[in-house]
Amino acid sequence: YKRGDYVPGLKVDGMDVPAVKQACKFAKDHALKNGPIILEMDTYRYHGHSMSDPGSTYRTRDEISGVRQERDPIERVRKLILSHDISTEKELKDIEKEVRKEVDEAITKAKECSMPDPSELFTNVYVKGLGTEAFGPDRKELRATLP
Numbered sequence: 001y002k003r004g005d006y007v008p009g010l011k012v013d014g015m016d017v018p019a020v021k022q023a024c025k026f027a028k029d030h031a032l033k034n035g036p037i038i039l040e041m042d043t044y045r046y047h048g049h050s051m052s053d054p055g056s057t058y059r060t061r062d063e064i065s066g067v068r069q070e071r072d073p074i075e076r077v078r079k080l081i082l083s084h085d086i087s088t089e090k091e092l093k094d095i096e097k098e099v100r101k102e103v104d105e106a107i108t109k110a111k112e113c114s115m116p117d118p119s120e121l122f123t124n125v126y127v128k129g130l131g132t133e134a135f136g137p138d139r140k141e142l143r144a145t146l147p
Helices: 017-036 063-069 073-083 089-112 139-143
Strands: 009-013 038-042
Touching: 009 089, 017 038, 017 073, 063 073, 073 089
Parallel strands: 009 038
Antiparallel strands: none
């Protein structure tokens, strides 16, 4: 898992939250000291790629539910937290309820916002305040295709 002979890489179980955290920490430290690194996160996609691909033509329901039961990252972390007495079931349910409320409020707020002006498309995309650091079509070319 590397690009050419000069960029090292790691393959990580993307369904294992502690492994992902550790790999990201390692990659950050490596990148700051030695340069780029590639991370391949091996995950399971529960749904198809789009509405026209429900994902049920090439996988069985048993396969999908089996992966959910055995490898679901959220459930694995929940079990880890409970088994190490970090939180109780009630505390986790309270957190989930609070997070769902926060997400619902954010969705409501986003739906109430007006659409930004197309000239803002590249603003703060990569680094806050710099605005135009995008590769690809220049802004004039892109503006011609925006409504």
